Amino acid sequence: MAPSPTPPKSPVVRPLQYRDLEALEQLWHQWHPPDPAHGEDATRLQWIQRWYWPLTAMHWFPHPWQLVNHIYVAEYGAEQQGKAGQGLQGMIQVAPFNHGRSTWRIDQVLATGGVGFNGGLSLAGEAGSQLLRHCLEKIWEARTWIVDADVNDKEHLALYRQNGFQPLAQVTRWLLRPEVLQGLAEREMAVPNLLPVNNADAYLLYQLDTVSMPPLLRQVFDRHVADFQTSVLDGLVQQGQNWFSPYVSVRKYVFEPQRKAAIGSFHLCLSKTGSQPHKAKLTVHPAYTFLYPQLLNHMAQLTQAYPPQGLCLKSADYQPEREAFLEQVQADRLDHVLLMSRSVWHKLREQKGVSLEGLQLSEVLQGLQPSHNPVPGRFVPHSRRELWYAMPEQKTSPPQPPSSGDPE
Template identity: 50%
Template sequence: MTSSVSDTPKPIVRPLQYRDLEAIKALAAERCEAENVKYSVAPSRDIQRARPWHGLGKLLNFLPFPYRAGWRIYVAEYQRQILGLIQVSPFNSSRSTWRVERILLNTNVSQLESLKSRKEIGSQLLRYCLENIWEARTWVLEVNINEKDNLALYRENGFQPLAQMTYWAIAPELLTQLAEQQPDLPNLLPVSNADAQLLYQLDCVSMPPLLRQVFDRHIKDFKTSLWQTVLAKCQQWLKRAETVEGYVFEPQRKAAIGYFQLELHQNRSRLDRAKLTVHPAYTWLYHQLMVQMAHIMQEYQPQALELASADYQSEREEYLEKLGAERIEQTLLMSRSVWHKLKETKPLEGLQLSEVFQGLKPVRTPIPSRISWLKPISRSYQTKLKQQELFNSQANKHQPTAEEKNSTESSETPSNGHHA
């Protein structure tokens, strides 16, 4: 007898466990060799870091919000075999926006040989995160424009294009030429928590309103706690990296008009990365900030610098093309919103009449008493008698008595005799 469709076991999605790390590490290494991911951290490195810190991450989840681990990994399992994984992380400090870091599918198993089955597992992983992470109101992700299958998967699950990103590589020779110039930045200041308000205003004015609404950043996103500072120092020590940042202050407007962050790696296998934020009215700062970063990089072994630009930053793209930077990758930034419905504690279809009437029962047991049908009749009869007595009393007041009549008649009789 053939089993029905409902009896067929389906893959389950669950959080990452320690026993999954070996399988996921192999899956991530295969994906990393097949595709050169430049816009995010290599998956294999993330998994390798997750192994020794897995227990600590579990412990941090029980601590208050500032001390929790950021990323989460969920796996799809079928008959003790890992079919795929999804990695997500909060995008802002309020955790209202979350980011899909990556989705990896195991194409070596027989269940994922067809494109349809891969889309089903990918959609199941996405839906699990959309439905179970309640604090997320908006989801964002970044995907390479050449990954047609992933683009189709995200579109089928409601993600819409938000912006197109272009990643550039600036050769060490160009950086050496820029370092020969002197930057004209008299108001270049180091970044501290006291400057969070200025950096927040600069971030808001440098992007379109739709992106500002999706990212939902606040002043807290530009502050660094003591715990985050210690954690960042540990990560830099492990990755053998160093971060340098600064911003340009405009004294007349009392506002920040430019910001840069430079991540330098001593490991030559990774590119140095730079992040630039420039006020739209001060686009001439692009060149000055590039010269400043080139000076900083000369203190280390110079290598190619990676920089990103968006399609709404036309001045930045024009400057990078004029500078001679090379386009290395184009990605699509996508987003979707989520509205979580409140689930009923009990389905209405299963309610019995006795349970419905449960709330209509009296608070205490009623006390029986005699019911007299003559009471309302006697009350109405007494009311009528009172009204009749009141009416008679008022009528008697206006009617003259017998003595009053006799006195009036006696006064009228003598006057008549006198005239006779």
């Protein structure tokens, strides 16, 4: 009788190490062939390889340093047992999404496998699910996970749905071409009460962010005032990034003096070299949608000081006014992304080593020592209004009253 085949071993999930970078680069090129459209992703991978040791050292710094520019990431690699450093099967990169670290995001998942739906690699195998389950179980502070998945990427969509992720909203990425930006910049349209963002405005920005999204997204993102504040160390790092990085960051908001509230804001990242498009994050109060042309006009004017390049902007399916305006100015739709989330409830850990058998009641109730005699269990009234007490341990009955024939 032929022996039964040995079942394959499950992938072992562990933190990524320096010796895995070469295999990770090969795995990356399997999923991202050389393409000018993925130049930014390739640059990110080279940046991780170049600054691997400083990024590892950042894990020992205080909490604010771990959140600067998404430097604090938890990267896990899954590999076959017995093939350390050679049989890399997958990689996942995650990072905290908010300051309270109650919501985490999945930046990317790469895994080897068979042929998928469109003739590509398959992510729905054991390696991809094992990587996701490892993060969901080991990162205890995360109560909610979010991820962006391309609507045309059936492999990633299948992986996330198999592991309990549900869709929240559909996000469209738009591109305003250089000629569109030039046309918007030529319009004379001033924005009243446009102010630079600082820490004193954190509460106003928090209120604007809260009112600009549906309640379900508000609960998932779980943002607080601290998410809109910048510490001294963060400010120094951002200033250094403006000097050495290919982007310049500009943040402004519109103040409504009558309501004393912020009704619109934007965060614009301007490309200094022109090799990458400009990026913008725009937030507008639902009752002040007339700010869209004014804010886009101001951002277009800021882009004219740099080499001609397009501007990338996002809109969600719950923002119909923004999508209508972008269609009106003839912006191009780049892709559609499905925002998905999943909640995680961790079981309470049991504390072992405590024996209840040898635990005495006096040790539990140390402060409850008797200060007087115990309270009697019952009482018997007497005709002379004297109380006779019968303790629980006494078996005798109270004395009988004298009969009418006995002398008093």
